[in-house]
Amino acid sequence: MHCEFLGPSACTSICARVGGEPNQGHAPTSATDSDSMGLTMRNRLLRTLPIVFAAAVPLASGCYASGPTPEEQKQSISEIDLAKDFWLNKRQLRAGLDHALKAVKLDDSNPNAAHLVGLIYLDFCSTADECRLEEAEEHVRRALELKEDYREARNTLGVILVHRKAYDDAISVLKPLSEDMLYRTPENAWGNLGWAYLESGSFDEAIDALRRSVAAQPSFCVGNLRLGLAFEKSGRFRESLDAYSMALDTDHAQCRGLQGAVAGRARMLLQLGHEDESRQDLQRCIELDKKSKAGQECRALLEKLG
Numbered sequence: 001m002h003c004e005f006l007g008p009s010a011c012t013s014i015c016a017r018v019g020g021e022p023n024q025g026h027a028p029t030s031a032t033d034s035d036s037m038g039l040t041m042r043n044r045l046l047r048t049l050p051i052v053f054a055a056a057v058p059l060a061s062g063c064y065a066s067g068p069t070p071e072e073q074k075q076s077i078s079e080i081d082l083a084k085d086f087w088l089n090k091r092q093l094r095a096g097l098d099h100a101l102k103a104v105k106l107d108d109s110n111p112n113a114a115h116l117v118g119l120i121y122l123d124f125c126s127t128a129d130e131c132r133l134e135e136a137e138e139h140v141r142r143a144l145e146l147k148e149d150y151r152e153a154r155n156t157l158g159v160i161l162v163h164r165k166a167y168d169d170a171i172s173v174l175k176p177l178s179e180d181m182l183y184r185t186p187e188n189a190w191g192n193l194g195w196a197y198l199e200s201g202s203f204d205e206a207i208d209a210l211r212r213s214v215a216a217q218p219s220f221c222v223g224n225l226r227l228g229l230a231f232e233k234s235g236r237f238r239e240s241l242d243a244y245s246m247a248l249d250t251d252h253a254q255c256r257g258l259q260g261a262v263a264g265r266a267r268m269l270l271q272l273g274h275e276d277e278s279r280q281d282l283q284r285c286i287e288l289d290k291k292s293k294a295g296q297e298c299r300a301l302l303e304k305l306g
Contacts, residue, residue, distance in 0.1 A: 068107035079103035080113055087120055093127060096120055111146035114139045115153045122160060136160050151183045158192050167200035178209070187216035191223045198230050206230040214246075221247040221255035228264045241268035259285055263294040266301065279305060 068076065079102045087096030100117045107113070118139035125131035137160045143153040154177050161170035174196060178189035194209030210227040214220050228243035244265035247258055255261075266281035282305075285298035 068109060072106040076103045076106040076110070076113070079106065080116065083116060083120070087123070091127075093120060093123055109146065111143040111150050111153065114143035114146065115150065115156065118143065118153075118156060118160075122156070122163075125163060131163075133160055133164050137164070149182075151177060151180065155188050155192060158189070158196065162192065162196050162199060165199070167196050170196040171200070178212075187213045187220065190216070191220060191226075194223070194230070195226055198226055198233075203230045203234045207234070219250050219252065219255075221250040221252065221258055221261065223247075224250070225258060225261045225264065228261065228268075232264065232268065237268050237271045241265060241272065244268060257288055259288045259292060259294045262288065263298050266298060270301070270305075275305065 079099045083096045083099035083103060085096075086092045086099060090096075097117070097120045100113065100120055104110075104113050104117055118136045121132040121136035121139065125133065125136075137157065140153050140157045140160060143150055144157065147153070154173060158170045158174035158177070161167075161173060171193065174189050174193040177183055178186050178193050180186065180189075183189065190209050190213035194206045194213060197203070197206035197209055207227065207230045210223055210230060214223045214227060217223070224243050224247035228240045228247065231237070231240035231243055244261045247261040248256055248265065250256070262281050262285040266278045266285060269275075269278035269281060279302065282298045282302040286295055286302065289295045290299060
């Protein structure tokens with residue numbers, strides 16, 4: 001799952017995957033990187049979803065109903081709990097989505113449930129063959145209609161817009177959020193804002209935003225990966241090497257296996273004339289996943305070196 005999905009503070013996973021590979025769109029992060037970070041992010045997300053007595057879901061027509069009875073609210077809570085268990089713990093996305101949709105059908109007034117449905121749809125983009133970004137955006141926007149100051153949902157909307165390559169729209173959503181003093185985890189918004197700038201080709205702005213994010217959350221290894229990419233694209237190879245190394249030196253096993261960062265460090269080592277060290281990283285990159293885009297890139301570089 002893409003680390004950007006939940007934000008930097010959760011990436012000590014998803015690639016985001018609210019986040020992301022990602023793909024930790026990708027995004028500069030490979031699908032392998034995004035997926036490897038996903039479970040940690042999802043666990044952090046579980047703690048961010050408030051316990052509520054209602055949920056929101058579209059009817060078959062795509063519209064939302066209103067006026068749940070107390071019994072429907074109670075049943076909705078049970079469906080929400082089941083949805084989170086299947087999604088976050090058992091990693092059965094379809095079962096989780098089914099229960100989330102049942103929950104929202106029972107009660108249309110809860111922004112947290114609408115957000116949950118959107119998050120599960122977004123997760124399909126990194127862990128399944130079908131990506132439902134339109135449905136994800138519909139439900140997250142519904143959550144914001146129900147609760148205008150729902151900052152976590154606004155961060156998720158920014159991630160979805162990056163995935164949809166609507167970078168200007170994503171920036172317009174994420175920049176005010178990053179400056180919102182009431183947002184408890186602004187590093188999430190800074191990280192995703194930096195990703196949006198990076199994907200749009202605004203490298204100086206990306207560097208500034210990503211620096212702010214990793215300064216607030218040093219263990220956000222996907223943030224350092226993206227910072228490395230921004231420096232690399234700016235021709236600042238020494239700083240790029242440092243950022244890639246910081247991503248891999250993070251004290252989390254999943255970060256140490258972040259394939260995109262291994263590949264990036266190998267490129268920078270080669271660029272700076274450290275061929276032997278570059279070979280070691282290229283071999284490690286291939287061992288992590290030889291079939292991924294990053295793995296194929298590493299294999300090609302290694303063969304070129306001879």
